[in-house]
Amino acid sequence: MKNILLILVLLIVVSVYADKKPITERDYTNTNIEMADQLRAEGKIYVLVAIILVIFVGVIGYLVFLDKKLTKVEQSRQQQLEFDKQLK
Amino acid sequence: MKKIKGKGWKLLCIILLIYTILGGLLFDVPRLPILNETIRALHFHVTMWFGMIILLGASMYHSVRYLRSGALKYDMHASALAQSGLLFGILGVVTGMFWAKYTWGEPWSSDPKQNAAAVGIIMYLAYFILRSALEDPQQKARIGAAYNIFAYFCLIPLLFVLPRLTDSLHPGNGGNPGFNAYDLDGNLRVVFYPAIIGWTLLGYWIATISSRIRKLAVPNDH
Numbered sequence: 279m280k281n282i283l284l285i286l287v288l289l290i291v292v293s294v295y296a297d298k299k300p301i302t303e304r305d306y307t308n309t310n311i312e313m314a315d316q317l318r319a320e321g322k323i324y325v326l327v328a329i330i331l332v333i334f335v336g337v338i339g340y341l342v343f344l345d346k347k348l349t350k351v352e353q354s355r356q357q358q359l360e361f362d363k364q365l366k
Numbered sequence: 367m368k369k370i371k372g373k374g375w376k377l378l379c380i381i382l383l384i385y386t387i388l389g390g391l392l393f394d395v396p397r398l399p400i401l402n403e404t405i406r407a408l409h410f411h412v413t414m415w416f417g418m419i420i421l422l423g424a425s426m427y428h429s430v431r432y433l434r435s436g437a438l439k440y441d442m443h444a445s446a447l448a449q450s451g452l453l454f455g456i457l458g459v460v461t462g463m464f465w466a467k468y469t470w471g472e473p474w475s476s477d478p479k480q481n482a483a484a485v486g487i488i489m490y491l492a493y494f495i496l497r498s499a500l501e502d503p504q505q506k507a508r509i510g511a512a513y514n515i516f517a518y519f520c521l522i523p524l525l526f527v528l529p530r531l532t533d534s535l536h537p538g539n540g541g542n543p544g545f546n547a548y549d550l551d552g553n554l555r556v557v558f559y560p561a562i563i564g565w566t567l568l569g570y571w572i573a574t575i576s577s578r579i580r581k582l583a584v585p586n587d588h
Contacts, residue, residue, distance in 0.1 A: 301551040305396035314403045327391050334387060338380055341571065345376075355570055355582060 375567060382564030388411075389557040397549060400469055403467050408554060409561040414458035415483075417566040419525075421451035421573065422490070426518040429511035435483040438580065441507035444514055446577035447496065450569040452490045459483055470535050479536045489517045 317323050390409035398405060425447035432440035462480065463473040474480060493513055500506040529536060 301396045301398075304400060306394060306553075308397045311397035313397055313401055323391065326462055327388065330387055331384065334383065338383075341575075342376075345571075345575060348575060348582075351582060352578065358525070 370430055379564055379567035379571060382560045383568060386413075386557060386561040386564050390561065394553055394558060396553070404469060404483065405466060405554075407461065409557050411458060411461040411465055412559045413565045414454045414461065415525075416562045417569050418451045418454040418458060419521075420566045421447050421454060421569045422521065424570070425451060426515055429514040429574070431514075432507055432511045436504075436582075438503060439509055441511060442577045442580045443573075444511060445494075446573040446580065447570075448490060448493060448514060448578060450573040452487065452494075453572075454565070454569055455483065455487050459487065466535075475535060477529075477535045478532050479525065479529040479534050482528060486521045486524055489520060493517055512545060 314323070386409055390406050395403075395405050425444045428440045428444035428447060432438075432444060459480075461499045462483070464481070466475065466477075470477075493510065496513055497506050497510045500509060
């Protein structure tokens with residue numbers, strides 16, 4: 279029973295990896311394949327990188343701001359609860 | 367949510383994601399037919415699915431903890447994590463459609479994995495509809511938790527087993543030559559793995575905020 283399971287697992291593993299073609303050094307130098315080489319040569323890619331980074335930093339900055347604000351609300355609620363307890 | 371001490375992980379999340387954007391756009395990638403420059407979507411589209419599976423797994427874990435303890439805070443964590451996991455799933459489907467349009471020719475070619483992902487998203491939408499239909503918080507939490515565990519164990523075979531049994535356009539599931547080895551290539555891996563961690567941490571961060579808001583909305587302290 280154990281052997282059958284082992285063979286089954288091996289078969290699955292082999293079938294998953296069997297038809298994988300490894301990427302070779304040639305795939306990095308194959309200039310027949312069209313890539314955005316011009317965009318990179320002109321350096322315009324950095325414009326895109328800058329825009330995406332600014333937006334990302336802005337959105338994350340807002341998330342940090344919300345996180346801090348929420349912490350403040352939690353603290354003031356905690357104080358309120360303790361205050362209510364003392365009144366009782 | 368399990369308390370991770372300090373704020374270091376949030377900083378790690380930001381650093382990893384900035385690295386992902388820089389590396390994902392600028393590092394050398396293999397020049398492969400059909401994919402061309404779009405191979406870079408690996409660090410953005412594929413990582414959404416990894417993030418989704420991890421977040422939904424965490425959600426399922428909190429549902430189990432709720433059922434074992436009956437503490438409502440676990441249910442809040444579970445539904446917050448399911449929400450951010452679902453967000454990642456929707457983003458994954460939408461970005462996948464863009465990618466598919468320019469590589470497979472059609473935004474929706476009824477690929478088994480695409481269909482399974484759509485079913486998975488509908489399953490999790492049903493989770494939120496189910497929750498909103500129940501009034502009593504304990505009942506909502508208990509039925510929701512049972513459904514959540516069930517949904518996760520349906521999602522795994524849908525996404526990882528069934529597409530392998532038929533022919534799929536997705537790499538590692540049959541066709542799409544030339545991209546099967548993306549996980550064997552070192553240059554892609556140095557961005558891909560940090561990207562998975564970064565995006566997952568971002569989803570977790572959003573889930574903690576959502577869960578904290580839910581906790582504040584409860585009238586008295588639970």
